[in-house]
Amino acid sequence: xxxxxxxxxxxxxxxxxxxxxxxxxxxxxxxxxxxxxxxxxxxxxxxxxxxxxxxxxxxxxxxxxxxxxxxxxxxxxxxxxxxxxxxxxxxxxxxxxxxxxxxxxxxxxxxxxxxxxxxxxxxxxxxxxxxxxxxxxxxxxxxxxxxxxxxxxxxxxxxxxxxxxxxxxxxxxxxxxxxxxxxxxxxxxxxxxxxxxxxxxxxxxxxxxxxxxxxxxxxxxxxxxxxxxxxxxxxxxxxxxxxxxxxxxxxxxxxxxxxxxxxxxxxxxxxxxxxxxxxxxxxxxxxxx
Amino acid sequence: xxxxxxxxxxxxxxxxxxxxxxxxxxxxxxxxxxxxxxxxxxxxxxxxxxxxxxxxxxxxxxxxxxxxxxxxxxxxxxxxxxxxxxxxxxxxxxxxxxxxxxxxxxxxxxxxxxxxxxxxxxxxxxxxxxxxxxxxxxxxxxxxxxxxxxxxx
Numbered sequence: 001x002x003x004x005x006x007x008x009x010x011x012x013x014x015x016x017x018x019x020x021x022x023x024x025x026x027x028x029x030x031x032x033x034x035x036x037x038x039x040x041x042x043x044x045x046x047x048x049x050x051x052x053x054x055x056x057x058x059x060x061x062x063x064x065x066x067x068x069x070x071x072x073x074x075x076x077x078x079x080x081x082x083x084x085x086x087x088x089x090x091x092x093x094x095x096x097x098x099x100x101x102x103x104x105x106x107x108x109x110x111x112x113x114x115x116x117x118x119x120x121x122x123x124x125x126x127x128x129x130x131x132x133x134x135x136x137x138x139x140x141x142x143x144x145x146x147x148x149x150x151x152x153x154x155x156x157x158x159x160x161x162x163x164x165x166x167x168x169x170x171x172x173x174x175x176x177x178x179x180x181x182x183x184x185x186x187x188x189x190x191x192x193x194x195x196x197x198x199x200x201x202x203x204x205x206x207x208x209x210x211x212x213x214x215x216x217x218x219x220x221x222x223x224x225x226x227x228x229x230x231x232x233x234x235x236x237x238x239x240x241x242x243x244x245x246x247x248x249x250x251x252x253x254x255x256x257x258x259x260x261x262x263x264x265x266x267x268x269x270x271x272x273x274x275x276x277x278x279x280x281x282x283x284x285x286x287x288x289x
Numbered sequence: 290x291x292x293x294x295x296x297x298x299x300x301x302x303x304x305x306x307x308x309x310x311x312x313x314x315x316x317x318x319x320x321x322x323x324x325x326x327x328x329x330x331x332x333x334x335x336x337x338x339x340x341x342x343x344x345x346x347x348x349x350x351x352x353x354x355x356x357x358x359x360x361x362x363x364x365x366x367x368x369x370x371x372x373x374x375x376x377x378x379x380x381x382x383x384x385x386x387x388x389x390x391x392x393x394x395x396x397x398x399x400x401x402x403x404x405x406x407x408x409x410x411x412x413x414x415x416x417x418x419x420x421x422x423x424x425x426x427x428x429x430x431x432x433x434x435x436x437x438x439x440x441x442x
Contacts, residue, residue: 131438161438188433192350192358195388199362200432206425207367222437228428 021106040081053114054139061106065095069251071136085135111254120216124152130221159201212237220246240278317400323387336373336381345391349383374398
């Protein structure tokens with residue numbers, strides 16, 4: 001039987017034992033902001049490398065509390081240690097925030113579709129992130145910069161609530177200092193000691209001049225933000241199949257069996273989280289989904 | 290001597306405006322420069338002008354006795370600042386402060402209002418441009434109000 005839904009994002013490789021968590025140990029714990037932290041994890045058994053593609057996620061299991069789907073935010077060419085940046089939003093991520101170096105955690109994955117990093121070769125790349133949405137896009141930035149000459153212009157637009165909520169400040173400064181990448185940051189509100197931009201992330205796109213036939217856009221952030229950003233890119237004549245978004249729903253099994261993350265005819269854990277905008281534009285407009 | 294006409298014609302706000310109409314506006318315009326930290330306008334004061342920013346960055350601020358100055362928006366090259374000059378009581382709603390050295394073209398609001406009243410074609414052209422900006426900023430403000438990076442949306 002033909003699949004009902006054919007994900008246009010790059011193909012996924014099946015995980016060998018998708019329902020069995022592997023034990024990992026916390027190698028490093030770094031607080032990023034008041035509610036966000038980064039874990040660097042290494043396999044407790046020391047077996048193999050856990051290769052992943054930019055945009056994929058793992059199910060992280062805090063023993064005795066529960067599992068949460070967390071995107072991988074490290075460099076795909078350096079999958080060991082496994083890096084996850086996590087925002088405290090519920091009981092599981094709150095419990096994970098209390099992990100210490102040496103503690104263990106269960107990992108299943110990687111799952112899901114990925115950003116079109118290879119498909120974007122030869123094109124301009126526009127990366128637009130909001131809040132914690134920079135974490136799933138950081139692997140894209142690593143990959144594009146590692147092979148910078150293969151791409152046209154590269155833009156990173158990043159918006160957060162306040163200056164204190166900015167992720168990866170050190171890296172943002174390094175990226176901003178490069179001559180081959182344009183980095184614009186904005187915050188929703190700030191005190192007068194902030195000399196950067198204030199305004200929602202869409203305000204950064206006003207001056208963006210696109211070669212719409214040769215540009216690939218990757219957007220990750222709150223769903224409302226992604227809709228507004230996509231609308232602005234469409235106004236700039238980008239076609240829907242060149243705009244990619246990363247969707248988020250309550251994911252449980254990670255392999256499209258349990259149905260928790262059903263999104264129209266798709267399962268976000270299996271067919272997403274990365275979709276082309278033409279795959280989701282109708283679904284985004286439906287309140288029932 | 291070089292007039293401000295070519296500068297206005299090159300600014301995104303005036304894209305598509307005919308040279309005849311631009312000529313009418315030039316008489317109300319002057320070049321201005323603000324150093325970092327200078328206040329361009331203050332909340333509650335007469336809003337007798339608007340600016341097109343040529344270079345630099347301007348913060349729109351509100352002052353709270355408990356939080357100090359809060360920046361609600363920043364404006365940069367190619368953008369327009371100020372529309373309180375259009376409608377009575379012609380009072381500024383925010384403090385506007387140059388964040389960095391800022392060069393702009395200042396339009397005298399009273400002079401401009403007179404010309405827009407006299408020439409409704411010019412008035413309509415200007416109003417269309419302002420309405421577009423107001424709609425864009427209203428939309429952005431609505432998003433800001435939603436606090437989309439918070440946990441409740």
